[in-house]
Amino acid sequence: MSSAVDYRLYLVTDTGQCGDRGVVTTVRAAVAGGVTVVQVRAKDGGDRDRLALVRAVVDACAGTGVPVLVNDAVDVALLGGADGVHLGQSDLPADEVRTLLGPDRLLGLSVSTVAEIGAAPTGVLDYLGVGPVHATPTKTDAAAPLGADGVAALAAATDLPCVAIGGIHLDTIDPLRDTGIAGICVVSDICAAPDPEAAARALRTRWDRS
Amino acid sequence: MSSAVDYRLYLVTDTGQCGDRGVVTTVRAAVAGGVTVVQVRAKDGGDRDRLALVRAVVDACAGTGVPVLVNDAVDVALLGGADGVHLGQSDLPADEVRTLLGPDRLLGLSVSTVAEIGAAPTGVLDYLGVGPVHATPTKTDAAAPLGADGVAALAAATDLPCVAIGGIHLDTIDPLRDTGIAGICVVSDICAAPDPEAAARALRTRWDRS
Incomplete structure (x- = not known):
C-alpha cells in the first residue's frame, strides 16, 4: 500500500477542535475537499x-482511497480496521509495532532531528512526520520549531516520504514547497474551520500550485 | 493457564507509590512475600x-509461576510478553481484546455492578475484578464503595473467579473472607510499604488464615 499513498494533505484530527460537528463529519467534509490521509488522534x-471513533472514521473514508491511521494505539488500529499507525518518539518502538501490524499496514514516525532519523529502524516505516515547522498551541510538548530550512534538512536525511507538521496554515505553506516533503499535515486549519471542506480545498489548491 | 491461576493476593503496581525503590524491586519483594498475580498499571x-517496565516485571517474575498482567494496553502486553491484560469498563471490549490476545493469555475485567457482570461477554474472561470495596485515594474515578456485602453479591452473580479491589488493607481483609472471592487486590499496602516483602507476607498470612 505504501507506494501508492498520496501524502499531499494529511489531516490529524483534534476532537475538541471539531466541536459539535464532530470528528466524523469533519473528516467526511475534509476528504471531499481534498485531504489525502487521515490520522485519528x-x-x-x-x-x-477511541475504537468507536476509529471505526466511524474508517467507515466514512471507505471507498475514497484515503487511508486512516491511528495515533499511538496499535490495538485500537488493529481492531478498528485502520490502515496504519502513527508513532511518536515516546510510543512503542516502530520495529516492534511492525511485528503486530504485519507488512501491509502503514507505519509513520514523528521525528524532530536528524539524529532521530538516524535512530529510526530501517525497513519498517512508510513515512516520517517532520516537525514542528512552527510553534503551535496544539502540541505543547513539541521540540523547537524547524522552520522551512530545518524541514528541508530532515527531508534530505531520509529516503522516506516526509510530511511536515506544526503550525502549517494556508499562509505558511509556500515556503515548504521546495523542501522535498511529500505533503503537509494540518490540524486546526481544518478541524476548527467553519467549513472544513472549503478549508481542505484551499489548502490542497495552495499546495498543488507548485 | 486460567484454571491454574492462584488469585489469592493480586498486586496492582503504582509507580509513584513504589518511589525510588522502583516497581521491579517492589514486585520482586512482593512475590517473595507471597503475591500470586501482578498487574502492571x-x-x-x-x-x-510502559513496554520497558512490563518487560522488566516479566523478567522479575520469570520462573516464579506468578502471572504478569498489563492494565489496558493490549499492544504493550503482546510485545512485552505478559501473561494477560486487565480491562476497565472504558477500555477496549473484552471479546475484541480476546481476538488479539489469543486463547491462552489471561483476561480480566473490572466490574462494579451486577449489570456490568451481565453485560460482560461470556467465554472470553478469566476473572473479574470487583470493587471498589472501600473508597480509596488510588482511584478517584471509582464507583460507590460496595462493602463486603456488595462484593458477595457480585461474586454470587458470576461463575468467574473474583478478586476484590479498593481500599483493602491488612485490617479490612477479614470481612471479605466469606464473600466467595478468590483473592484480594492491593496497591498501597504493598507499593508504599517500607518492606514490601513483609507487607505481602502479612497480607497473605491474614488472607490464608481462613
Whole structure:
C-alpha cells in the first residue's frame, strides 16, 4: 500500500477542535475537499470510545482511497480496521509495532532531528512526520520549531516520504514547497474551520500550485 | 493457564507509590512475600517506557509461576510478553481484546455492578475484578464503595473467579473472607510499604488464615 499513498494533505484530527460537528463529519467534509490521509488522534477518554471513533472514521473514508491511521494505539488500529499507525518518539518502538501490524499496514514516525532519523529502524516505516515547522498551541510538548530550512534538512536525511507538521496554515505553506516533503499535515486549519471542506480545498489548491 | 491461576493476593503496581525503590524491586519483594498475580498499571508516560517496565516485571517474575498482567494496553502486553491484560469498563471490549490476545493469555475485567457482570461477554474472561470495596485515594474515578456485602453479591452473580479491589488493607481483609472471592487486590499496602516483602507476607498470612 505504501507506494501508492498520496501524502499531499494529511489531516490529524483534534476532537475538541471539531466541536459539535464532530470528528466524523469533519473528516467526511475534509476528504471531499481534498485531504489525502487521515490520522485519528484522540488522547482523551478511554480506548472503547477511541475504537468507536476509529471505526466511524474508517467507515466514512471507505471507498475514497484515503487511508486512516491511528495515533499511538496499535490495538485500537488493529481492531478498528485502520490502515496504519502513527508513532511518536515516546510510543512503542516502530520495529516492534511492525511485528503486530504485519507488512501491509502503514507505519509513520514523528521525528524532530536528524539524529532521530538516524535512530529510526530501517525497513519498517512508510513515512516520517517532520516537525514542528512552527510553534503551535496544539502540541505543547513539541521540540523547537524547524522552520522551512530545518524541514528541508530532515527531508534530505531520509529516503522516506516526509510530511511536515506544526503550525502549517494556508499562509505558511509556500515556503515548504521546495523542501522535498511529500505533503503537509494540518490540524486546526481544518478541524476548527467553519467549513472544513472549503478549508481542505484551499489548502490542497495552495499546495498543488507548485 | 486460567484454571491454574492462584488469585489469592493480586498486586496492582503504582509507580509513584513504589518511589525510588522502583516497581521491579517492589514486585520482586512482593512475590517473595507471597503475591500470586501482578498487574502492571502505569497510566503516566509513553508506551515505550510502559513496554520497558512490563518487560522488566516479566523478567522479575520469570520462573516464579506468578502471572504478569498489563492494565489496558493490549499492544504493550503482546510485545512485552505478559501473561494477560486487565480491562476497565472504558477500555477496549473484552471479546475484541480476546481476538488479539489469543486463547491462552489471561483476561480480566473490572466490574462494579451486577449489570456490568451481565453485560460482560461470556467465554472470553478469566476473572473479574470487583470493587471498589472501600473508597480509596488510588482511584478517584471509582464507583460507590460496595462493602463486603456488595462484593458477595457480585461474586454470587458470576461463575468467574473474583478478586476484590479498593481500599483493602491488612485490617479490612477479614470481612471479605466469606464473600466467595478468590483473592484480594492491593496497591498501597504493598507499593508504599517500607518492606514490601513483609507487607505481602502479612497480607497473605491474614488472607490464608481462613
